Amino acid sequence: MQVNRLEFERVVKRDRIVHAIDTEKVKCDKTSIQTMYKDLNEKKPDVLKRLYSEYKYAGKTAVNIFEAPDFPFELNNKDAFLKHIKGKLGINSRVTGIEFRPVLSLMPKINFVDDLGDAILIQWVSGEPKVGWSGYEVVEQIKPSFEIMLIRFGSPVFVEVRSGYTNSRKFLNHFEQLISTDERGIISINWLPVTQVTEKEAEKIASILNAGLLESEVIGEGCIGRLSLSAAPGIEDLNEQQQYRDMVSGRAYLSQVFHVNYQELDTGYSTKVKFRINHKGGFEFKNKVSERIIRRILDVFVEVRYGFESKTDSDGNEAVGL
Structure with missing residues (x-):
């Protein structure tokens, strides 16, 4: 293809x-x-x-992970989950690897399902009519908008949404409707945001990744507004600057932008990865990244939040920072 x-x-x-x-x-x-x-x-x-x-499903993207502690036990494996989706979509053939191309509407619908081995991927599609020019004519067009969701089964179940924090909540609601049935009733899951971390957790994540702080936003004077700070050219880590530490002392963080020198031991590929942590909820990569990079960075979030050991990639290699 x-x-x-x-x-x-x-x-x-x-x-x-x-x-x-x-x-x-x-x-x-x-x-x-x-x-x-x-x-x-x-x-x-x-x-x-x-x-x-x-x-393909990565690039420059927001990524938010949620734990689903009350995920239905009977759907907590790939076979049962895929069988459930087939029933919801009303199809008898295989459900993975097929683009369904549903009629576009404001309501997100399933366009594509894939088995990634360690997760099931769902691609949602929606569309909003917009008026624009087509040559010399004004026409109404519906442009498709795609959002990616990955379900990682186990104990606990994690649902990963490649979308901004607020928008990802909307798709979690649609996911609850997807797994609900007449027999099971309406499912309401207590979504626990894994990528919403405290300042201490962010510090530990940065330490594990050997990440340098490039930008930050903190609460302004008298808890009014916000103060934005950026590293000058040549400065790799704001936290190493006494002037910066004095300026942010006693202020709550709103967001932080870190960078990591990423390297793959097996391929020899190295690059700089830049990501933002929003302390009110939300995480995003500020440059293009692969699935392998996403897994490495987000494994550290899970490690810090849950005390899990950080995973290696599928080839048994650890991606390292500075």
């Missing part, structure tokens, strides 16, 4: 493409993502597909 050029350019990070080209020794024009896409598509389409698969 042809990799969509626009989607490839939107989600895959440039330095990851360059690393793959250099590793595979592909003769390629590396002036832009567009030219690299063209050359890889002609000379190494398998490499292009592999790169896209690493970033």
